[in-house]
Amino acid sequence: MSVRRADTLGGRAAVVGIGATEFSKDSGRSELTLAAEAVRAALDDAGLAPSDVDGLVTFTMDTSPEIAVAQATGIGELSFFSRVHYGGGAACATVQQAALAVATGIAEVVVCYRAFNERSGRRFGSGVQHREPSAEGTALGWNLPPGLLTPASWVAMAARRYLHTYGLTPEAFGHVAVTGRRYAATNPAAYFHGRPITLADHAASRPIVEPLRLLDCCQETDGGQALVVTTAERARDLRRPPALITAAAQGAGRAQEQMTSYYRDEFYPSDLAGLPEMGVVARQLWRTSGYGPADIDVAVLYDHFTPFVLMQLEEFGFCAPGEAAAFVADGALPLNTHGGQLGEAYLHGMNGIAEAVRQVRGSAVNQVPDVAHALVTAGTGVPTSGLILGRDGG
Amino acid sequence: MSGGDGARGAAVSGDDALYARLKAFEGRPAATGGRGKDPVNAAMIRHWCEAMGDTHPAYRGPDAVAPPTMLQAWTMGGLSGHTDRSPAYDELSALLDGAGCTAVVATDCEQEYLRPLRPGDEITFDAVIESVSPRKTTKLGSGYFVTTRMDVRVDGELAGAHRFRILKYVPGKGSSGPGGPAPEADPAPRKGTPEPVAAPRDAPARPRPVINRDNAGFWAGVAEHRLLIQRCTGCGRLRMPWLPGCARCGAPEWDTVEAGGGGTVHSYVVMHHPPFPAFDPPYAVALIALEEGVRLVAGVTGVPPDAVRVGMPVRLEFQQVRDGKGAWELPVFRAEPGAARAPREEG
Incomplete structure (x- = not known):
């Protein structure tokens, strides 16, 4: 699907393997080692061998090149390798890239991966104080001299405007945090396994960048996650039930910035209170799949910061603008059932795709009954991506 | 000798x-x-x-x-x-x-x-x-x-x-290096110029403006205490931040207009964590809507950070900031008198 018309990719590829390392605060090994472990685990899950793989996709931010991962895992010659930019916005787009490759015969089996020591190594939360004067560095550079230096601060500027626009208080963000931690509490793989929180805990947590509090911010994680993609035909012969890639989309809005899209009121009436780039993704996913919000059985929405989960629900049309906090509190839509990045792990959205696959397979620890369609999204506030994964024959 | x-x-x-x-x-x-x-x-x-x-x-x-x-x-x-x-x-x-x-x-x-x-x-x-x-x-x-x-x-x-x-x-005006003029002892400070921030004894490094050929004109203006807005000469649209083309009509040609200095707080944050050596939390950073209709991110002065509000009227000033390696000017916005008495609107 393009921005203007439906595409022909939907249903032609599937996620057939998922694999991850443990999620920790100090992995004790290299990022390449984590990537290789995740790739091996995903191939084992799929019942495929490294020799079956001819494509690799990752993030531009990843430090482990495709060729290094191939060497470290015994993968042979590659006919397809690709990287997607814009931080966590790349997550679902790596699967889209893989689907494009296998659907067109460019490759047969493509592994998407992301691995980092984001907690024990370079922490994104520690902020930015310097940028090179490239176009990209200069764009972010407008924010640095007055001291707007962290991802939390870039999101908080939009979050404040969201509260102002709809007459809400910061407690509105608490429902997302409580939901994520409730699911994490029953997920043994989650860092916050066994540690649910209440709305009062959220309200009492210390300010990070007002209006955001500690419990509005996702954790930081060391770990790796990989996903194996092949054609729908081949998927049906493999070990696991396939998670068909029913629809896949990328989206960038007009006057798009990375985390600081503060200058586009001319193009979008929602202004800072919306995520127009996710609206671009949503329009494409609905059009190609033919589905709408009522068809989604479980949603895994990127949750590095709680306010953007609310805006995503509104962009996808699950509820009206300004009503997402009440929508989440109501609990009608199973949301971030692995615990999200708030509760399970911050793997730049890739662990969320794995959860959507498990929900479609019926193997999730917090399994939603009879999942036919799962929605999963990538990083918010940046150019982003999304997927609808479906049960074969569903 | x-x-x-x-x-x-x-x-x-x-x-x-x-x-x-x-x-x-x-x-x-x-x-x-x-x-x-x-x-x-x-x-x-x-x-x-x-x-x-x-x-x-x-x-x-x-x-x-x-x-x-x-x-x-x-x-x-x-x-x-x-x-x-x-x-x-x-x-x-x-x-x-x-x-x-x-x-x-x-x-x-x-x-x-x-x-x-x-x-x-x-x-x-x-x-x-x-x-x-x-x-x-x-x-x-x-x-x-x-x-x-x-x-x-x-x-x-x-x-x-x-x-x-x-x-x-401390190098003063008249001996400017690549970092631009550093007006240590400006003999005739402009009206409305705030006092320089505290002297930079052992001052930790502050984030510097990120300047390239596409936005150098903005920062040259700031050094002269002028806030220059790009204007597309194709469609007349004003734009901030500076870019080498118009997001509406695509025309590459532009000139500038000088901001009048009035504006309002469109949104704002209060920074608490993590601490940065050059800043003293809590401090407010705002997205300012200029009266000309464009926006920029800047600090707010004249009120404590917890008194900043969406919609608060503010006025442009220029503030000299320094660290151990130099001094430069930044646009900041001072809350207009009486603005801080607005009721707390949220949280």
Whole structure:
């Protein structure tokens, strides 16, 4: 699907393997080692061998090149390798890239991966104080001299405007945090396994960048996650039930910035209170799949910061603008059932795709009954991506 | 080698905490165990005299003496540099650099001559940090005078003393480097200019404007206390941030209009964590909607951070910020009088 018309990719590829390392605060090994472990685990899950793989996709931010991962895992010659930019916005787009490759015969089996020591190594939360004067560095550079230096601060500027626009208080963000931690509490793989929180805990947590509090911010994680993609035909012969890639989309809005899209009121009436780039993704996913919000059985929405989960629900049309906090509190839509990045792990959205696959397979620890369609999204506030994964024959 | 007086007319600004630390260096060695790289010799004497136009017969012939003013020349390191400078002197320099006194100028020297130097004399020397002045404000900028005294000896006997004074100072206007003008002592501050932020003794590095060819004009304007908005000459649309083309019509041509200075807080945050050495949390950063209809991210002054509100009227000012490496201007927005009395609207 393009921005203007439906595409022909939907249903032609599937996620057939998922694999991850443990999620920790100090992995004790290299990022390449984590990537290789995740790739091996995903191939084992799929019942495929490294020799079956001819494509690799990752993030531009990843430090482990495709060729290094191939060497470290015994993968042979590659006919397809690709990287997607814009931080966590790349997550679902790596699967889209893989689907494009296998659907067109460019490759047969493509592994998407992301691995980092984001907690024990370079922490994104520690902020930015310097940028090179490239176009990209200069764009972010407008924010640095007055001291707007962290991802939390870039999101908080939009979050404040969201509260102002709809007459809400910061407690509105608490429902997302409580939901994520409730699911994490029953997920043994989650860092916050066994540690649910209440709305009062959220309200009492210390300010990070007002209006955001500690419990509005996702954790930081060391770990790796990989996903194996092949054609729908081949998927049906493999070990696991396939998670068909029913629809896949990328989206960038007009006057798009990375985390600081503060200058586009001319193009979008929602202004800072919306995520127009996710609206671009949503329009494409609905059009190609033919589905709408009522068809989604479980949603895994990127949750590095709680306010953007609310805006995503509104962009996808699950509820009206300004009503997402009440929508989440109501609990009608199973949301971030692995615990999200708030509760399970911050793997730049890739662990969320794995959860959507498990929900479609019926193997999730917090399994939603009879999942036919799962929605999963990538990083918010940046150019982003999304997927609808479906049960074969569903 | 004139006995100039660089400190003349300088104003004493009084002791400060940094000065106490600088003062502790007095009496510590600036150089120890120095040896002249060459013995006193006829060739260097001749070169000196020719360069100076000095034809005095005492400096020629079999009984020649060296011109007394050559005293320092016999101690110089040449292109290969000094190996005898003391750690104390390096520490003192680093302390001053860290306080923003990155510029240096030699102001004057004084010499005493106790015995003539003759060809063949092997000289040795030691130097001491004799004094550090209180902070002074000069036409060049504000800083500290550092005086060293070097004793020059032949066979252990004192032959002369060389007292040398420098000014280490915060570079001021008129000596701008690549970082742009640094108006330390602007003789005629613009109306409405806030006081510079606290002096940068040991000031940690602040994030600098990220400047390239596409936005240099904006920052050049800021340095002149003008906030320049790009205007597309194709469709007339105003735009911020600066870009080499129009997001509405795509035209590459543009000019600028100067912001009138009025605006409102469109959104804002209050920064608490993590701490950054150059900032003092909690502090507010706002997205300002200028009256011209464009926006920029800037600090808010004139009210405590918890009194900033969406919709608060603000007015443009320029604030000088500094760190240990320099000073530059930033646009900031001051809450209009009475604006802070708006009721708390959320949270």
